[in-house]
Amino acid sequence: MGAYKPVIGITMGDAAGVGPEIILKSFEHDLVHETSRSFVIGDALILERAKGFTGSTKEIRRITNPAEANFEKEAIDCLNLDLLSADLPIGQVSAEAGNAAFQYLAKAISLANAKEIDAICTAPLNKEALQKGGHMYPGHTEILAELTGTKDYSMMLSAPDLKVIHVTTHVGIIDAVNMINPERVFHVIQLAHDTLSKAGITNPKIAVCGINPHAGENGLFGYGEEEEKVIPAVKKAVAQGIDVQGPLPADTLFFRARRGDFDIVVAMYHDQGHAPIKVLGLESGVNITVGLPIIRTSVDHGTAFDIAGTGKADEMSLVEALRQAVELAPKHSL
Numbered sequence: 001m002g003a004y005k006p007v008i009g010i011t012m013g014d015a016a017g018v019g020p021e022i023i024l025k026s027f028e029h030d031l032v033h034e035t036s037r038s039f040v041i042g043d044a045l046i047l048e049r050a051k052g053f054t055g056s057t058k059e060i061r062r063i064t065n066p067a068e069a070n071f072e073k074e075a076i077d078c079l080n081l082d083l084l085s086a087d088l089p090i091g092q093v094s095a096e097a098g099n100a101a102f103q104y105l106a107k108a109i110s111l112a113n114a115k116e117i118d119a120i121c122t123a124p125l126n127k128e129a130l131q132k133g134g135h136m137y138p139g140h141t142e143i144l145a146e147l148t149g150t151k152d153y154s155m156m157l158s159a160p161d162l163k164v165i166h167v168t169t170h171v172g173i174i175d176a177v178n179m180i181n182p183e184r185v186f187h188v189i190q191l192a193h194d195t196l197s198k199a200g201i202t203n204p205k206i207a208v209c210g211i212n213p214h215a216g217e218n219g220l221f222g223y224g225e226e227e228e229k230v231i232p233a234v235k236k237a238v239a240q241g242i243d244v245q246g247p248l249p250a251d252t253l254f255f256r257a258r259r260g261d262f263d264i265v266v267a268m269y270h271d272q273g274h275a276p277i278k279v280l281g282l283e284s285g286v287n288i289t290v291g292l293p294i295i296r297t298s299v300d301h302g303t304a305f306d307i308a309g310t311g312k313a314d315e316m317s318l319v320e321a322l323r324q325a326v327e328l329a330p331k332h333s334l
Contacts, residue, residue, distance in 0.1 A: 005035060006036055008322060009039060009079070009112070009121070010039065010123065012101070014097050014098065014303045015084055015100060018313035020049070024050050024056040024058070024076070027056075027076050033071075039063070039077035040076060041078075043078075043100065045086040047078055053309055058076050059076070061078065081107065090308050090309035091305040091308040093126060093129045097126070098135065102135040102137075109143075109148060113293070118329040119329040120294060120295065120296045121325045122299070138170075141155070144289055144294075148292050157274065160320070161260075162254065164276065165188055165191065165192045165267070166267050166268075167184055167185055171270075177269075180229045180268055185233035186236050190237065191290050192264045192290075205264075206245070207262040207264070208233075208247050210226050211230065214249045215246075215247040234246050277300075287299070299321055
């Protein structure tokens with residue numbers, strides 16, 4: 001008997017962007033079929049149209065629930081919400097596409113909450129379109145948090161040989177430093193530990209970045225932020241049996257983590273964590289929301305309206321997001 005293949009629901013995202021194209025291209029990769037049972041949550045007419053951009057010859061099979069999916073290599077199962085027409089303008093912000101993107105995600109969350117799927121993988125949506133469609137959220141993460149009743153969550157970026165989780169993300173650097181406190185740092189350490197443990201990594205090794213250059217150099221740099229904000233959290237985590245070290249100088253830490261010294265790095269602010277992942281290649285980074293009761297991975301790029309409909313969009317970030325969804329999905333026995 002082979003390994004269990006998790007059921008992954010792929011949301012189509014904003015149908016006016018590159019989501020439909022990269023989904024079709026992803027299903028051309030053997031990895032998707034060999035490691036998962038994946039299907040699309042979206043609009044079948046839009047996928048049919050995107051076949052003309054990508055050259056895909058796969059049949060689009062309309063289904064009404066995951067149990068109807070065949071997961072055959074020659075076809076793509078689509079849980080068809082039938083929200084959009086095939087003449088939806090490509091590469092343009094529209095309320096219709098924004099609302100549809102929300103509905104695809106809401107359906108996926110409902111299925112995940114009901115344990116009908118093991119994980120969600122999301123194609124990109126457009127914030128302006130989302131809000132024009134009547135859904136006032138900054139993006140996927142906030143929708144996921146609200147519809148799952150989650151208060152504490154964090155962004156994790158994952159590449160094949162580097163994982164980073166963030167204490168703060170989309171705030172200015174001064175605000176980020178002010179927002180960092182021992183409670184939040186400890187919570188993110190705990191999220192990192194729990195997420196990797198559930199993914200099958202026994203006693204994951206966690207490293208915590210300092211805030212200042214050289215992690216403060218024993219007070220030489222900064223105003224004691226490491227001593228006040230980071231060290232108490234690390235000590236608390238160690239006392240609870242978590243394998244964590246820090247604060248460590250960020251300028252060498254990411255090299256050490258990629259070398260294999262650590263399973264994940266806790267970054268203090270957006271660019272500290274994002275820059276090392278981006279250096280590894282925009283196509284390899286995957287955005288993961290941790291702290292949710294369900295697994296969600298996403299491409300780490302936007303809707304790319306400028307190239308939508310041309311077939312030029314690179315699908316490798318979505319392929320990697322699917323791989324990570326499989327890796328992080330709860331493990332079942334056959």
